[in-house]
Amino acid sequence: MKTENGSVRLGLIGCGFIGRKHLEAARELSDARFVGIADLDRTLLDEVATTFAIDRTTTRADELIEAPDIDGIVVALPTGVRTSIARRVLESGKHLLVEKPVAMNAGEVEELISLQGDRVAACCSSRFRFMALAAVARSALAEGKIGRLRTIRVEALSPPPANRPENPPAWRLSHRLNGGGILVNWGSYDLDFLLGILDWAFTPINATARTFPVPTLYADWIAPGSDAETHVIAQVNSADGVVLDYERAEFHPGPSVFSWSISGDRGTLTFSPGANPVELILVSADDTGALKSVSLGQEILDHDVLHAGPVTDFVRSIRTGRPPMTSLRNALTAAKITDAIYGSAANDGRQQEITRKEPK
Ligand SMILES: NC(=O)c1ccc[n+]([C@@H]2O[C@H](COP(=O)([O-])OP(=O)(O)OC[C@H]3O[C@@H](n4cnc5c(N)ncnc54)[C@H](O)[C@@H]3O)[C@@H](O)[C@H]2O)c1
Missing domain, CATH: 3.40.50.720 (NAD(P)-binding Rossmann-like Domain)
Structure with missing residues (x-):
C-alpha cells in the first residue's frame, strides 16, 4: 500500500x-x-x-x-x-x-x-525491547557469550500497592474481556522480551502451570467481576531442550522480587527489570573454567521511550x-505459550502440548 x-x-x-x-x-x-x-x-x-x-x-x-x-x-x-x-x-x-x-x-x-x-x-x-539494553542482551546471546542455551528464569513478584487502587479497569483481570489476568497483562511483555532477545529461537512444545486468584485479603482491591489470576507459575519446554521457568504475581504477600536470568553452558545473563536503573550482567567462564562477571550496561527505564x-x-x-x-507471527509463539499455560492450569497442572504447526 x-x-x-x-x-x-x-x-x-x-x-x-x-x-x-x-x-x-x-x-x-x-x-x-x-x-x-x-x-x-x-x-x-x-x-x-x-x-x-x-x-x-x-x-x-x-x-x-x-x-x-x-x-x-x-x-x-x-x-x-x-x-x-x-x-x-x-x-x-x-x-x-x-x-x-x-x-x-x-x-x-x-x-x-x-x-x-x-x-x-x-x-x-x-x-x-525498545530499551537500549535489550539490543545489548540480544547481541550478547547472538555472539554466544553464554554458550549453548539451557534455561530461562523469570521471577517477578510485586507486593500489593500501598493503597487500594481507585476504579481499577473492569477488563484487567477478566477472562472474558482480557483473555486472562497477570499472564496476559505482564506475561505478554515478558515473553516478547525474552523470545525477542533470543531472536524467537525458542520453539515451545509443552507447558505445565498453576494459576492463583487474588489473595482473599485483597479481593476488593480489584474490579468487581474479576475472575482471572493475579499469580502464575509455569514451566515451558522447547523443542531443543531449553526450559523456561516463569513466575509472575501481583498482590503478592511478600517482598518485591525481580530476577531474570538466561543461562547456557558457558555463562549467564542476569538483569532485574524491576529495579531502576536496570543492570545487565554477564557472568561467563573462560577456557580454564574461571568465571568472570562484567556489567554490560545500566539503563534508567524511560516509559516515554x-x-x-x-x-x-x-x-x-x-x-x-x-x-x-x-510481527503477528512472532506474537503467535507467545500466544501459544499463554494458551498452554492456561490449559495446564485449568487441568490441575497437567502437561499441555503445544502444536508446532505454522499458520499458512
Ligand atoms: N493501561 C496500560 O498501562 C496499558 C499499557 C499498555 C497496553 N495496554 C493494553 O491496551 C489495551 C487498552 O488498554 P487501556 O488502558 O488503554 O484501556 P482503557 O480502558 O483506558 O481504554 C480503552 C478504550 O477503548 C474504548 N472502546 C472500547 N470498545 C470500543 C469499540 N468497540 N470501539 C471504539 N472504542 C472502544 C473505550 O471507550 C476506552 O476509551 C488493553 O488490551 C491493555 O492491555 C494497556
Whole structure:
C-alpha cells in the first residue's frame, strides 16, 4: 500500500490510556500523523481530539477502517473487542498495529495472519525491547557469550500497592474481556522480551502451570467481576531442550522480587527489570573454567521511550518494508505459550502440548 508523499496516515481506534500514549508518540514523528480517531465514548473522543488537534472523530470504528485516506490503524482496545476490529482492518487492506496481549488466544492470531497479505501487522508487546539494553542482551546471546542455551528464569513478584487502587479497569483481570489476568497483562511483555532477545529461537512444545486468584485479603482491591489470576507459575519446554521457568504475581504477600536470568553452558545473563536503573550482567567462564562477571550496561527505564517504540517502529516498517519488532507471527509463539499455560492450569497442572504447526 502506498503512502501520501511518504508520510504515513494513521487512524487510532480506542482513545483510552494507551491510545493517548500512541497519539503523544506520533507527535514526535516527522513521517507520520494520526488523521482520525475513534472511541465509543463521545466525551472522551472530543477531549482527545482537542488535546491532539485531530479533526476527524467517530464513534464508529468502521468509518476509519473504510477511509481511503488512512494507511494504517492502531487498535488500542481491550483484548476482548480487539480481534474482530483488527480483522476488518486487514480485510480493508490497511496496515495493523494491535495492543498487547496480541489476541484472546492463538487461534485468533492465526486468523489475523491468514488475512495479513502484504501488509505490516505488528503487536505492541514489543514495548520493553525498545530499551537500549535489550539490543545489548540480544547481541550478547547472538555472539554466544553464554554458550549453548539451557534455561530461562523469570521471577517477578510485586507486593500489593500501598493503597487500594481507585476504579481499577473492569477488563484487567477478566477472562472474558482480557483473555486472562497477570499472564496476559505482564506475561505478554515478558515473553516478547525474552523470545525477542533470543531472536524467537525458542520453539515451545509443552507447558505445565498453576494459576492463583487474588489473595482473599485483597479481593476488593480489584474490579468487581474479576475472575482471572493475579499469580502464575509455569514451566515451558522447547523443542531443543531449553526450559523456561516463569513466575509472575501481583498482590503478592511478600517482598518485591525481580530476577531474570538466561543461562547456557558457558555463562549467564542476569538483569532485574524491576529495579531502576536496570543492570545487565554477564557472568561467563573462560577456557580454564574461571568465571568472570562484567556489567554490560545500566539503563534508567524511560516509559516515554517504551510507549513511543511500537508506533514509531510500525511507521518505519510501513515506510521501509522491514519487519516490525514484533510481527503477528512472532506474537503467535507467545500466544501459544499463554494458551498452554492456561490449559495446564485449568487441568490441575497437567502437561499441555503445544502444536508446532505454522499458520499458512
Ligand atoms: N493501561 C496500560 O498501562 C496499558 C499499557 C499498555 C497496553 N495496554 C493494553 O491496551 C489495551 C487498552 O488498554 P487501556 O488502558 O488503554 O484501556 P482503557 O480502558 O483506558 O481504554 C480503552 C478504550 O477503548 C474504548 N472502546 C472500547 N470498545 C470500543 C469499540 N468497540 N470501539 C471504539 N472504542 C472502544 C473505550 O471507550 C476506552 O476509551 C488493553 O488490551 C491493555 O492491555 C494497556
